[in-house]
Amino acid sequence: ANDAHNLLRPELIESLYYMYFLTNDKMYQDWGWNIFQSFEKYTRQTDGYSSINDVRNKDNVRPRDK
Structure with a gap:
């Protein structure tokens, strides 16, 4: 797919939670934490x-709703 946007959908985080729960592999927990930190840094608004719109360039993040 050629989609570059992020709609803040929770499915990935939920999947990481279940993978961590089932495997007890801290890697999934770390991935979830990194995603959370990125959401705070790049998607947080007032x-x-x-x-x-485009997650491929972290130096030019433009919110869809402003």
Whole structure:
């Protein structure tokens, strides 16, 4: 797929939680934490969070909702 946007959907984080729960492999927990930190850094707005048009360039993150 050629999709470069992030709509802040929870399915990946939920999957990482279940993978950690089933395997007890800290790698899944670390991945979830890294994603959370990125959400805070790149999607946080004054009134909440915004999806991102293009996640491929972290130096030019433009929120979809502003």
